[in-house]
Amino acid sequence: MDNGAKGRTVLEVGPDGVAIIxxxxxxxxxxxxxxxxxxxxxxxxxDNREDVKAIVVTGxxxxxxxxxxxxxxxIMQKGMDHTNPGLISVELLTDTIEAARKPSVAAIDGxxxxxxxxxxxxxxxxxxxxVAQLGLPELQLGVIPGGGGTQRLPRLxxxxxxxxxxxxxxxxxxxxxxxxGLVDALVSRDKLVSTARQWALDIVxxxxxxxxxxxxxxxxxxxxxxxxxxxxxxxxxxxxxPNLKHPLVCIDVIEDGIVAGxxxxxxxxxxxxxxxxxxxxxxxxxxxxxxxxxTSKVPGVTDRGLVPRQVKKVAILGGGxxxxxxxxxxxxxxxxxxxxxxNEKFLEAGLNRVKANLQSRVKKGQMTKEKxxxxxxLLKGTIDYDSFKDVDLVIEAVIENVSLKQQIFADLEKxxxxxxxxASNTSTIDLNLIGQKTKSEDRIxxxxxFSPAHVMPLLEIxxxxxxxxxxxxxxxxxxxxxxxxxxxxxxxxxxxxxxMFFPYTQAAIFLVEHGTDVYQIDKAITKFGMPMGPFRLIDxxxxxxxxxxxxxxxxxxxxxxxxxxxxxxxxxxxxxGEASRKGFYLYDDRRKANPDPELKNYIEKSRNIxxxxxxxxxxxxxxxxxxxxxxxxxxxxxxxxxDEGIAVKSAxxxxxxxxxxxxxxxxxxxxxxxxxxxxxxxxxxxxxxxxLYGEFFKPSAYLAARAAKGIPLGASVEQTQSRL
Ligand SMILES: C[C@H](O)CC(=O)SCCNC(=O)CCNC(=O)[C@H](O)C(C)(C)COP(=O)(O)OP(=O)(O)OC[C@H]1O[C@@H](n2cnc3c(N)ncnc32)[C@H](O)[C@@H]1OP(=O)(O)O
Numbered sequence: 001m002d003n004g005a006k007g008r009t010v011l012e013v014g015p016d017g018v019a020i021i022x023x024x025x026x027x028x029x030x031x032x033x034x035x036x037x038x039x040x041x042x043x044x045x046x047d048n049r050e051d052v053k054a055i056v057v058t059g060x061x062x063x064x065x066x067x068x069x070x071x072x073x074x075i076m077q078k079g080m081d082h083t084n085p086g087l088i089s090v091e092l093l094t095d096t097i098e099a100a101r102k103p104s105v106a107a108i109d110g111x112x113x114x115x116x117x118x119x120x121x122x123x124x125x126x127x128x129x130x131v132a133q134l135g136l137p138e139l140q141l142g143v144i145p146g147g148g149g150t151q152r153l154p155r156l157x158x159x160x161x162x163x164x165x166x167x168x169x170x171x172x173x174x175x176x177x178x179x180x181g182l183v184d185a186l187v188s189r190d191k192l193v194s195t196a197r198q199w200a201l202d203i204v205x206x207x208x209x210x211x212x213x214x215x216x217x218x219x220x221x222x223x224x225x226x227x228x229x230x231x232x233x234x235x236x237x238x239x240x241x242p243n244l245k246h247p248l249v250c251i252d253v254i255e256d257g258i259v260a261g262x263x264x265x266x267x268x269x270x271x272x273x274x275x276x277x278x279x280x281x282x283x284x285x286x287x288x289x290x291x292x293x294x295t296s297k298v299p300g301v302t303d304r305g306l307v308p309r310q311v312k313k314v315a316i317l318g319g320g321x322x323x324x325x326x327x328x329x330x331x332x333x334x335x336x337x338x339x340x341x342x343n344e345k346f347l348e349a350g351l352n353r354v355k356a357n358l359q360s361r362v363k364k365g366q367m368t369k370e371k372x373x374x375x376x377x378l379l380k381g382t383i384d385y386d387s388f389k390d391v392d393l394v395i396e397a398v399i400e401n402v403s404l405k406q407q408i409f410a411d412l413e414k415x416x417x418x419x420x421x422x423a424s425n426t427s428t429i430d431l432n433l434i435g436q437k438t439k440s441e442d443r444i445x446x447x448x449x450f451s452p453a454h455v456m457p458l459l460e461i462x463x464x465x466x467x468x469x470x471x472x473x474x475x476x477x478x479x480x481x482x483x484x485x486x487x488x489x490x491x492x493x494x495x496x497x498x499x500m501f502f503p504y505t506q507a508a509i510f511l512v513e514h515g516t517d518v519y520q521i522d523k524a525i526t527k528f529g530m531p532m533g534p535f536r537l538i539d540x541x542x543x544x545x546x547x548x549x550x551x552x553x554x555x556x557x558x559x560x561x562x563x564x565x566x567x568x569x570x571x572x573x574x575x576x577g578e579a580s581r582k583g584f585y586l587y588d589d590r591r592k593a594n595p596d597p598e599l600k601n602y603i604e605k606s607r608n609i610x611x612x613x614x615x616x617x618x619x620x621x622x623x624x625x626x627x628x629x630x631x632x633x634x635x636x637x638x639x640x641x642x643d644e645g646i647a648v649k650s651a652x653x654x655x656x657x658x659x660x661x662x663x664x665x666x667x668x669x670x671x672x673x674x675x676x677x678x679x680x681x682x683x684x685x686x687x688x689x690x691x692l693y694g695e696f697f698k699p700s701a702y703l704a705a706r707a708a709k710g711i712p713l714g715a716s717v718e719q720t721q722s723r724l
Contacts, residue, residue, distance in 0.1 A: 005034040006069065010060075011042040017053035018197045019046035028066030029059040031115045035069070039119075040092050047100050054200035055104040057123055058193060059116075064106065064132070067114025070141065073286050076277050089147050089270055093122040094263075098212050103203035107196035108132045109189055113171060118147030121156060121182075121213050124203060127196045128174035128183040135171030141289060142282030142666065144250040146273030148214065151257045151265040155216040156182050159226055163233045163254070167247055181219065214262045226258050243529050244666060246276050280676065284668030288658060291651035291669065295487045296476050298648055301469040308477030309419070309470070311392040315340060317408060319350015319381075322425055323397035325453030328357040331378040332454065333482040338380050338387050347381045354379055357454055385415035392417075393478065395447050397425040400548060402433055409444065410437040421471050423447035427498055428552045431464045431491045441466040445475060448495060449484075450660055451541075458659035459484035464491040487656050490646040493556040494549075496653060497660035499641050500670065502553050503560075503633035503696075504661070505546070508534035510562045510696060511629060513607050515614035516621050518584055519595050524626040529664030534630065536593060539583035543567050543576040562696045566606040575602075629689065632682050635674040636700050639713060642671075643702035650714035675712040683707030 007025025014020065021042045023029040031039075046052045059065050097104060097119070106112070106120035108128040113135050120126050120134075128134070136149045144150060145166065154162040157180040165172065177183045187195045202208040221229065230251055237247040249272050257265020276282055296302065314330055315338045316323050327337050331354070339354070341347035358375055361367035367375075380387070388394070394416055396408055405424060412422050422444045424434050435444040446462025459479045463472050472488060479486030489496040508525075512518055522533025538546050547567050554561045570576075570583070577583035578591065585593035607614070621629070638653050647653050654669020667673040674682055683704060689697035699707070706713055 005038075006032040006071075007035040008038040009035060009042045011045060013046075013049065013052055014197070016197065016201065017051060018200055019049070019052045019055045020193065020197075021046065021055060021057045023057070023059045023065055025069075026061070028111065029061075029063050029116070030066050030069040031119070032069035032072055033075075036088050036092060040096060043092075043096050043100065043104075047096075047102055052102060054102050054197075054204050055100070056107055056193060056196045056200055057104055057119065058107040058196070059110065062189065063110035064108040064112040065116030065119065066111055067116045067137075068147070070286060070289060073141070073143075073277055073282065077283065089118075090266055093119060093147055094214065094266065098122045098124070098214060103200055103210050105196045105200040105203070107192045108134065108174070108183065109192055111171075114138050114145065114149075115147045118145060118149045118152070121152040122148060124211050125199055125208065126177075126183040127185045127187060127192060127199060128177060129189050129192060130174045130178075130186050132174040132177075133171040134174065134177045134182060135169070136166050137169035137171065139166060139247055139250060140169040140285065142246055142279060142285040143273055143276040144246060144253060144269065146270060148266055148269065150250060150253045150269045151262045152213040153182075154254060154258075155220055155262070156180075156213050158219045159221050159229050159254070159258075163229065163251070166250055167233065167237060214266075220258065223258065226255075230255050241666075242527075243664070244281065246279070246281060249276065281666045284666050284672060287651070287668045287672050288654065288665045291655050292485055294649070295485055295652055295655055296480065298472065298476075298488045301472050301488065302476070304469055306470055306473045308474050309392070311335065311421075311474065311478055313338070313391045313393075315388055315391040315394045315416075316397060317394065318397040318399075319346060319353060320397065320399075321353070321451060322449060322453055323395075324350050324353035324357065325451060325455075326395055326397055326425065326447075326449050327354050327379060328454035329449070329482045329484070331375050332358075334378065335478075335482075336378045336380075338382055338391065340382050340385070340388075343383060347383055351379065351381050357452075385411065388412070388415040389417060391420055393421040393423065393474075395423045395425055400426060400429060402429055405429065405434045406437045409435055409440075413438045413440050419443075421445060421474055423475070425449055428494050428549055430493060431462060431467075435464070435466075442468045443471050445471050446491070446495065447475060448497070450497070456659070457483075457485050458497070458656065459486045460495055460497055460656070460660070461486050461488045462491055462495050463488060485655060485659055487652050488648065489652070489656075490644070492644065492646055493552050496641050496647050496656050498549065499646070500634050500638050500653070500657060501661060502549065503637045504630060505534050505538060506562045506696065507630045507633045509564045509566055510693070511618060511621070511626070512603055513564055513566065513610055513612045514693075515616070515619035516626065517619075518599060518603075520621075521626055521630070524623040525630060527623065528627050528631075529667060531662040535584035538567070539577040539585055539587075539593070541577065542579055543571050543583065546577075547571065559695050560698065563610070564606055565609045566602060569602050569606050569609075573602075628685060631670075631673075632686050633697060635670060635682055635713070636686055636697075636703055638670050638674075639700045639702040639706075642713075643700065649716065654714075671714045675714050678710075679703060679707040679713050680710060682713075 010022045012020045025035050046055050104123040106123040106126045109132055111133045112120045117134050136145045138145045178186045203210050233251050253269045253272050256268040314335050316327050317340050319339050319341045327339050330337050339350050341350050358372050362372050394412055424446055431446050435441045445467050448460035450456035450458050461475050476486050508521055518535050522535050525533040575582040578587055581587045586596045641647050650671040654672050657663035657670035658665045683699050686697050686699040
């Protein structure tokens with residue numbers, strides 16, 4: 001901005017006496033402190049000018065506003081701006097805008113999220129386009145709405161819908177907002193401002209009601225009914241996220257407003273908002289917000305001005321669980337896909353898997369039958385390479401067998417055009433090995449999806465030293481188009497996510513052999529916030545995959561692999577996880593996992609083979625110790641991944657842990673969480689266990705160096721150098 005300010009508003013008064021106030025703060029017209037200051041000036045000017053009868057608020061370039069400037073949370077946390085948020089919610093939105101002598105109308109296109117919707121709700125009416133997104137997603141950032149949203153939204157749409165919108169953080173479209181009464185009229189984009197103008201003048205002329213949302217009462221339920229709805233919401237919120245306090249704070253504040261009146265509610269909201277901004281949960285979730293957007297910024301790749309090439313046709317090799325999931329993800333984003341299998345029988349099975357993936361969406365009401373037909377028509381099957389001559393991208397998703405993959409890539413080089421991206425979905429195998437028999441190593445890349453591929457949000461893009469930046473840029477673009485968060489990593493066994501996953505399950509098996517209870521471990525890890533414990537996870541993935549991955553690690557990192565016969569022993573008895581209904585748990589018809597008393601026999605046997613004796617200290621581990629003994633080896637491995645340059649930055653590992661492993665986002669990701677405990681502490685614990693229990697726990701050189709100087713693990717090399 002011209003004067004160094006971060007955003008502003010522009011005031012223009014038309015001959016009809018309507019002042020148009022436009023928010024200008026690209027890319028999403030977020031509401032920075034500067035925008036708020038400017039908005040106050042614009043409103044005061046419009047209110048005082050005699051040639052102004054009414055006011056329209058809108059956003060530049062088809063976006064009303066993406067809400068409060070999320071960068072400002074950091075500024076508030078550091079106490080760098082002393083603007084009192086009360087000035088925004090009460091003095092600006094309520095006492096200046098909503099109480100103005102002249103009516104205001106919000107003209108909403110694109111988005112009105114968080115503070116953006118709160119500003120629109122403070123206006124006396126709202127006109128929207130049918131596809132605009134309206135919502136209060138603040139809870140997703142660890143705070144509650146702080147601009148009156150907890151008070152005005154229930155008064156506009158009723159308590160139950162308002163709670164749903166806030167607790168799920170999901171936006172609704174203009175069309176639904178209209179049916180709920182959140183917006184007053186729907187119009188196309190080209191008529192938006194003119195309709196809002198006329199609406200504002202109609203309010204002046206008393207042809208339309210002059211509504212102040214804060215004092216509306218017709219949509220709010222009776223106190224008794226409201227209390228029932230709030231009680232139910234509390235139970236649901238606690239069930240969904242037992243470690244999170246802010247959803248409950250949000251419900252309390254809504255209740256305060258209903259019981260003691262909206263103005264009291266506004267002040268309670270502010271008090272709670274200010275306290276939550278300083279919380280660890282908010283800091284973690286904001287870190288995740290920016291880290292997620294930062295994954296597609298790869299130094300030396302995305303800063304070269306390369307433009308992604310168009311991908312018109314994709315081929316997938318292998319119609320198993322992974323291949324069919326990847327095909328589903330691609331056709332769902334309108335990519336025509338050829339699925340190749342080795343024979344008709346396998347092909348049919350693969351095509352049916354894709355169909356079943358889509359049909360499950362139809363069953364859940366997430367997809368219409370017409371859309372199903374249109375989507376499935378993008379998929380064709382084949383058992384030869386004839387139709388590969390014009391594909392732009394191939395993704396190989398066959399079993400993890402090096403020589404098979406080498407043969408496939410040699411074939412692909414022959415049958416695909418020379419510009420075609422040659423990707424492998426391998427989860428552990430070194431890509432240099434896979435491409436060894438080709439001369440196309442510059443276009444070989446890893447596209448590692450997570451199962452189920454059409455659901456899981458992460459895409460690990462693996463580049464070798466030879467992969468060309470253009471190929472990475474192309475794949476980043478495809479990743480975004482199929483709605484994945486792509487993370488670019490370097491080539492090694494296990495890449496970033498499986499490198500971190502491996503010590504996670506290894507540490508769990510180590511503890512069990514030394515006396516900790518399987519179910520205690522799963523309980524502690526689930527309480528920490530993982531979707532399931534390590535043993536429930538091994539059951540889900542299947543022992544076959546678990547053992548195959550372990551072999552890769554034993555081969556490549558023998559010095560830090562904890563070798564145990566527990567899984568192979570169970571496999572011998574055909575206990576291979578949930579698929580066989582028996583693993584670490586027993587599964588009933590409804591796939592409910594139940595503990596199995598027989599398990600101790602296998603543990604006993606494997607203990608004998610390993611020559612391990614039960615350690616009384618490890619039998620009675622506290623939950624805190626279980627968490628640390630399982631996650632500190634993960635942190636240690638993440639440090640090695642950073643040190644080797646496999647990950648470009650620590651924030652990428654935070655996102656990989658959250659989206660690939662299910663690490664709780666409200667802890668900020670693996671390295672962010674580790675830094676909240678301190679590198680010195682983690683080092684000292686690992687060093688102690690390494691003395692007692694061996695190499696598996698040995699602190700890495702990276703961790704040791706940072707702990708010695710008290711440097712955060714997430715600090716970049718440049719930050720580190722400036723501290724040294
Ligand atoms: C007081 C109030 O109650 C408190 C609040 O309002 S809290 C804020 C509430 N608002 C939100 O949570 C919205 C957050 N933003 C989003 O969900 C999405 O960015 C969006 C739907 C607005 C746009 O999505 P999309 O088009 O995919 O673009 P996306 O890549 O996410 O964002 C574009 C850029 O805008 C930035 N941005 C988006 N919303 C922002 C915000 N509210 N503040 C600051 N920057 C924001 C992103 O960081 C990104 O920056 P980059 O290009 O430098 O990486």
